Amino acid sequence: MTVATEITLRYFAWIREKTGRAEERLTLPPTLQTVADLLAWQATRGPEFADAFAKPGVIRAAIDQRHVKPASPLAGAREIAFFPPVTGG
Amino acid sequence: MAVRVQTQDFDIAAEIAALTADRTDIGAVVTFTGLVRGTAAGxxxxxxxxxxxxxxxxxxxxxxxxxxxxxxxxxxxxxxHRVGELQPGANIVLVITASPHRHAAFQAAEFLMDYLKTRAPFWKKEKWADGQTAWVDARETDATAVERWTRSTS
Known part of the structure; x- marks a missing residue:
């Protein structure tokens, strides 16, 4: 049994613009196990989130500032970020 | 080894001078500079x-x-690597590598740029003269450029 803890969610580039926020603190539903689960759940959080997370396949994620894959577990995460594929350089 | 993320411009000559100061062992210095292009498709x-x-x-x-x-x-x-709003012609990114011989310096500079473009969390938003703005899409060619380094370093 795990204790539900508050984590930080961060959004960048057009995902930040569509959700209307750069970051937020919240407690995730305990049913969410993986990054893919969280991406699907985000799309259910209202029209802005439905728009931002309409195509989860084009969204990348990082847990505690490290790149992760859709199948990566959420357990133990303190900060989860969502962003489009990077375009630096 | 050093990395910097900053809004201000950089001086390439000054950075090379700082990197090679008081050293006589370096035989090759390679620099790559990325700049903002002022036009695309007209x-x-x-x-x-x-x-x-x-x-x-x-x-x-x-x-x-x-x-x-x-x-x-x-x-x-x-x-x-610079962040913030940059005008056409401005510097975006600088990579400098130094080694005893040129081969390693050339290859490492290219490797650094290829990996930076696919891993470092930067995002570009373009503002056009016609009033439109758009986030730059990631290029498939950047992903294929980085794949070759998984095969060989020669």
Whole structure:
């Protein structure tokens, strides 16, 4: 049994613009196990989130500032970020 | 080894001088500079704004720099990446590599740029003269450019 803890969610580039926020603190539903689960759940959080997370396949994620894959577990995460594929350089 | 993320411009000559100061062992210095292009497909660019993920950006740049040092006999290296709003012609990114011979310095500089473009959390938003703005899409060619380094370093 795990204790539900508050984590930080961060959004960048057009995902930040569509959700209307750069970051937020919240407690995730305990049913969410993986990054893919969280991406699907985000799309259910209202029209802005439905728009931002309409195509989860084009969204990348990082847990505690490290790149992760859709199948990566959420357990133990303190900060989860969502962003489009990077375009630096 | 050093990485910097900054809004201000950089002076390439000053950075090379700082990297090679008081050293006589370095035989080759390679620099790569990326600049903001002012036109694309006949359209004029007003500016390009770079957003990043503070903390993760520096960690990713340091990781790719450490990987380059593990693969090639580098004596020094530097990555400087600008963020914020940049005008056409402005510097975006600087990579410097130093080694005893040119081969390692050339290869490591290219490796650093290829990895930086696919891993470091930067995002570009373009503002066009016709009033439109758009986030730059990631290029498939950047992903294929990085794949070749998984096959060989020769």
């Amino acid at each position: 359209r004029d660019l007003v500016s390009m704004t770079l957003e990043h993920y503070p903390g993760m950006t520096e960690a990713e740049l340091e990781a790719v720099e450490a990987e380059a040092h593990a693969r090639w006999p580098l004596q020094a290296s530097l990555i400087v």
